[in-house]
Amino acid sequence: MSVAAKFSQIGKPLPRREDRRFLLGKGRYLDDIVPPGVAQVCFLRAPHAHARIVGIDSTAACALPGVIGVFTGRDLAEWTTPLRLAPPIEGLHPVEMTTLPIDKVRFHGDPVAVVVARDRYVAEDAVDLIEVAYEPLPCVADTASALAPGAARVDESLPDNLVSHQSFSAGDLAARRAEAARVIETTFDLQRHTHVPLETRGCMADWDEGREHLTMQIGTQVPHPLRGQLAGRLGLSESQVTVISPDVGGAFGQKIALYREELAVAALSRHLGQPLHWREDRAENLMAASHARETRCVTRAAVRGDGRILGLELELVEDFGAYCFYPANYMARVIAMILTGPYRIADYSFDVKVVLTNKCGNGPMRAPMAITSWVMDGTLDAVARELGLDAVEVRRINALGPGDLPYTMATGEVLADITSRETLEGAVSAIDISAFRARQARARDEGRLVGLGLCTVVESTTYGSQFYKAAGIPGSGHEAAWVRIEPSGAVNASVGLMGTGQGYETPLAQAVAEGLGVSAETVTVHMGHTDIAPYGMGSRGARGATAGGGTLYLCARKAQEKVLAIAAGMLSLNDARGLRLRDGHVERRLDDDWQPTGLGLKDIAQRAYLDPTALPDKVAPGLDVSLTYDPPPMTYSNATHACEVEIDKFTGRIDIRRYLVAEDCGTVINPLVVEGQQHGAVAMGLSGALFEQVIYDETGQNLSATLADYLVATATELPKVEIIPMHTPNRSTPAGIKGMAEGGIMGAIGVIANAVNDALAPLGVTATRMPLSPQYIRALVREADENQERTGEA
Amino acid sequence: MTAPVTLSLAVNGAVHEVTVPPRKLLSDVLREDLGLTGTHVGCEHGVCGACTILIDGQPARACLTFAVQMEGHDLTTIEAVSEGDRLSPLQQALHQVHGLQCGFCTPGIIMTVTAYLRDHPDPDEVEIRDLLSGNLCRCTGYQNIVKAVIRAAAEIRARAPA
Numbered sequence: 001m002s003v004a005a006k007f008s009q010i011g012k013p014l015p016r017r018e019d020r021r022f023l024l025g026k027g028r029y030l031d032d033i034v035p036p037g038v039a040q041v042c043f044l045r046a047p048h049a050h051a052r053i054v055g056i057d058s059t060a061a062c063a064l065p066g067v068i069g070v071f072t073g074r075d076l077a078e079w080t081t082p083l084r085l086a087p088p089i090e091g092l093h094p095v096e097m098t099t100l101p102i103d104k105v106r107f108h109g110d111p112v113a114v115v116v117a118r119d120r121y122v123a124e125d126a127v128d129l130i131e132v133a134y135e136p137l138p139c140v141a142d143t144a145s146a147l148a149p150g151a152a153r154v155d156e157s158l159p160d161n162l163v164s165h166q167s168f169s170a171g172d173l174a175a176r177r178a179e180a181a182r183v184i185e186t187t188f189d190l191q192r193h194t195h196v197p198l199e200t201r202g203c204m205a206d207w208d209e210g211r212e213h214l215t216m217q218i219g220t221q222v223p224h225p226l227r228g229q230l231a232g233r234l235g236l237s238e239s240q241v242t243v244i245s246p247d248v249g250g251a252f253g254q255k256i257a258l259y260r261e262e263l264a265v266a267a268l269s270r271h272l273g274q275p276l277h278w279r280e281d282r283a284e285n286l287m288a289a290s291h292a293r294e295t296r297c298v299t300r301a302a303v304r305g306d307g308r309i310l311g312l313e314l315e316l317v318e319d320f321g322a323y324c325f326y327p328a329n330y331m332a333r334v335i336a337m338i339l340t341g342p343y344r345i346a347d348y349s350f351d352v353k354v355v356l357t358n359k360c361g362n363g364p365m366r367a368p369m370a371i372t373s374w375v376m377d378g379t380l381d382a383v384a385r386e387l388g389l390d391a392v393e394v395r396r397i398n399a400l401g402p403g404d405l406p407y408t409m410a411t412g413e414v415l416a417d418i419t420s421r422e423t424l425e426g427a428v429s430a431i432d433i434s435a436f437r438a439r440q441a442r443a444r445d446e447g448r449l450v451g452l453g454l455c456t457v458v459e460s461t462t463y464g465s466q467f468y469k470a471a472g473i474p475g476s477g478h479e480a481a482w483v484r485i486e487p488s489g490a491v492n493a494s495v496g497l498m499g500t501g502q503g504y505e506t507p508l509a510q511a512v513a514e515g516l517g518v519s520a521e522t523v524t525v526h527m528g529h530t531d532i533a534p535y536g537m538g539s540r541g542a543r544g545a546t547a548g549g550g551t552l553y554l555c556a557r558k559a560q561e562k563v564l565a566i567a568a569g570m571l572s573l574n575d576a577r578g579l580r581l582r583d584g585h586v587e588r589r590l591d592d593d594w595q596p597t598g599l600g601l602k603d604i605a606q607r608a609y610l611d612p613t614a615l616p617d618k619v620a621p622g623l624d625v626s627l628t629y630d631p632p633p634m635t636y637s638n639a640t641h642a643c644e645v646e647i648d649k650f651t652g653r654i655d656i657r658r659y660l661v662a663e664d665c666g667t668v669i670n671p672l673v674v675e676g677q678q679h680g681a682v683a684m685g686l687s688g689a690l691f692e693q694v695i696y697d698e699t700g701q702n703l704s705a706t707l708a709d710y711l712v713a714t715a716t717e718l719p720k721v722e723i724i725p726m727h728t729p730n731r732s733t734p735a736g737i738k739g740m741a742e743g744g745i746m747g748a749i750g751v752i753a754n755a756v757n758d759a760l761a762p763l764g765v766t767a768t769r770m771p772l773s774p775q776y777i778r779a780l781v782r783e784a785d786e787n788q789e790r791t792g793e794a
Numbered sequence: 795m796t797a798p799v800t801l802s803l804a805v806n807g808a809v810h811e812v813t814v815p816p817r818k819l820l821s822d823v824l825r826e827d828l829g830l831t832g833t834h835v836g837c838e839h840g841v842c843g844a845c846t847i848l849i850d851g852q853p854a855r856a857c858l859t860f861a862v863q864m865e866g867h868d869l870t871t872i873e874a875v876s877e878g879d880r881l882s883p884l885q886q887a888l889h890q891v892h893g894l895q896c897g898f899c900t901p902g903i904i905m906t907v908t909a910y911l912r913d914h915p916d917p918d919e920v921e922i923r924d925l926l927s928g929n930l931c932r933c934t935g936y937q938n939i940v941k942a943v944i945r946a947a948a949e950i951r952a953r954a955p956a
């Protein structure tokens with residue numbers, strides 16, 4: 001409440017600007033803006049998980065009417081440079097990849113050749129006519145076989161498949177084990193996911209031979225970094241490349257990297273001197289765009305008899321797939337850094353291994369650290385189970401309280417302005433645990449499996465440059481913005497983010513409006529065009545609000561200062577003290593009251609642009625302000641999820657009876673948009689925990705290349721989510737913003753597993769892997785039955 | 795066999811003559827030959843529902859239909875749902891309660907629900923969730939879509955002559 005009170009534009013639940021065009025079917029997604037007649041691109045993909053390319057014969061494909069050309073990795077290598085990732089990080093091997101594979105393919109779906117043709121239908125026909133001779137190689141389809149001695153190497157330039165290995169230790173784990181009543185080991189296996197944006201990847205490249213300039217239209221989260229990649233790998237300067245992102249049908253982390261297909265399309269447009277359009281189909285998206293997660297964690301908690309964790313050890317192994325589009329330590333590292341989150345654990349160690357396998361490469365997916373809260377709160381639940389303690393009490397005894405803050409975690413990360421203890425209590429009281437326990441006891445008497453889960457999340461939202469530096473991850477966390485008041489008083493603004501469905505146009509206009517002192521309706525925010533937007537780091541993680549909104553807010557405040565300096569001159573005042581802009585009008589403080597001055601933003605703008613000689617001393621003409629801002633090393637939001645389930649032991653079906661989230665994500669710019677992000681994140685988390693799974697067989701064949709195989713939750717499988725807002729501002733960010741949108745996934749994965757295990761507790765079995773599919777639940781119930789029979793016999 | 799054929803398609807109350815290969819999908823013909831890009835393609839295998847249009851008033855997957863099958867049928871796409879510039883009650887409700895994010899699934903959902911509300915003016919939440927189960931949305935978690943459908947149904951009932 002107190003957070004919102006001091007703002008006039010921030011905090012309003014304004015419906016979104018972009019809605020109208022989407023609702024009318026007038027959105028401009030990439031395929032909607034491709035002019036008729038543009039040639040189409042289609043890729044031939046490897047049928048093998050691991051094989052040498054012995055020869056490619058494209059004679060028949062080239063002869064097909066309508067085919068413009070067929071190209072291979074060798075061709076592309078002449079026009080592009082390889083991607084080399086070699087950040088100076090201890091334990092991380094440098095890697096390099098060509099634009100398309102030349103000597104061998106590394107996973108089922110690896111692009112082998114590319115066809116350009118008159119239309120997509122002909123291009124697909126031509127792909128079928130390309131003959132490739134392969135020599136299959138032994139493949140490694142999981143981390144265990146990849147790490148086995150003598151395993152086939154995915155990347156033959158490396159000594160083995162362990163592409164990244166880091167460890168860390170703080171405190172004295174051996175001493176803590178010695179003191180402990182028990183050491184409790186728990187396993188967490190999060191399966192391979194993929195992002196499934198409803199709009200797959202695609203791009204249109206147009207090389208202008210006359211200007212020697214590439215225009216790349218592509219749905220991307222990060223226009224400027226992508227431009228840099230494109231320019232670099234095509235041997236162009238950044239002035240020769242414009243990246244434009246039209247409306248984007250979802251991304252969730254899948255539209256950050258410059259993919260090989262996209263680079264190939266750009267290079268071919270330049271080579272052929274004509275615009276080219278590529279749209280991947282759903283099978284390609286599921287098999288070959290980007291995968292995520294597939295992380296196995298083992299924790300060992302040294303605990304006292306009362307459940308207090310004295311020391312915690314983490315072993316993490318991530319199956320990274322075949323190619324590194326990101327430094328291989330990138331996602332796993334964050335998990336290890338923030339694992340202890342809401343709990344007070346000073347003695348902590350981790351060992352993090354990232355392994356190459358013959359699968360599609362991993363990348364960040366909404367909540368790259370998704371597994372974190374499951375691992376931490378799942379460990380606490382294991383402690384409670386093993387010691388026969390109450391799960392809430394075990395959380396309380398380990399929880400960081402307000403008095404502990406700011407708290408430096410064992411890894412050196414500093415938590416400040418979080419309220420994880422408060423959201424825990426908020427969720428516990430909202431769900432009424434004692435009433436639940438009574439219901440649960442009755443249900444158990446009837447032989448029904450009913451469970452309650454809790455999961456507290458500390459979500460790393462905005463990564464400042466200092467975090468990257470300290471964590472040994474290359475990157476910058478700053479953002480850039482400009483605000484322009486046009487001569488008419490209209491307000492244009494821009495920032496380096498690019499939305500992919502979040503609805504930035506409205507909340508970011510609110511951030512500008514708040515900083516400047518106008519109403520949000522008068523502000524238009526331009527994004528996704530590298531010649532218009534300032535160079536920013538784009539949209540990733542949950543940085544949109546703090547980095548994007550915060551930078552715009554600060555920039556707009558700077559613009560307001562200039563407006564008021566000009567106003568002071570027009571009012572014959574010495575300076576702007578006692579002036580403010582509200583709703584586009586200059587007001588002056590008289591005693592305790594703000595009085596109108598009769599000046600509006602348009603009057604000021606007219607003077608700034610059209611009568612500059614009348615401006616006060618040292619005030620330059622125009623109203624065009626820009627600013628860059630680097631957020632604190634890290635900002636955190638927090639939440640506690642609670643969920644009640646009933647399991648049908650005969651079908652394995654999990655019925656979610658109640659789901660709530662008590663959340664603190666700081667100052668909320670637009671509650672409507674934030675609520676949408678909360679719903680969407682919980683939905684994606686639950687969908688992943690319950691259904692989704694990229695499946696490879698032991699020969700590395702991908703068996704989940706349709707949406708009938710890779711299952712995404714529909715409306716009937718998801719619960720209604722109750723949200724309890726418990727927001728408090730961050731004191732070190734502009735306007736107190738914290739950021740959000742990924743924590744919902746972390747919480748959902750953890751809470752559903754914890755609830756299921758609570759339900760299964762009477763059977764003496766525990767779910768340790770995902771998805772929590774009916775098959776898996778049935779297998780656990782069968783295991784329990786068999787255990788019982790065995791004990792019965794004995 | 796793949797020689798283009800000429801056919802006439804009745805879409806949104808107008809008749810269009812197009813010449814297309816027989817294997818060309820209805821979704822592609824609507825988008826590429828008729829410029830009706832509001833119908834989206836999310837999977838081309840009948841699961842996601844993004845391409846849903848109305849064929850003779852009934853929701854159908856344009857990605858599972860060849861355009862050549864459509865002569866003599868009456869097609870309606872998202873472009874014909876609003877009343878001129880005025881959003882339909884469902885479109886309006888989706889806007890007000892934030893029932894869309896990236897908007898890619900939205901046209902398909904609007905077509906599915908619009909047809910349903912015509913015959914079922916007062917659906918409950920279970921029924922609505924069931925109805926929506928043929929349309930994937932990766933962004934919203936469906937909660938606000940359900941809310942919008944309830945609101946739109948009430949609005950349509952209120953508008954109907956007693």
Ligand code: FES
Binds near residue numbers: 837
């Ligand atoms: S595109 Fe037709 S159902 Fe997905």
Ligand code: FES
Binds near residue numbers: 249250934
């Ligand atoms: S709004 Fe993005 S898929 Fe539904």
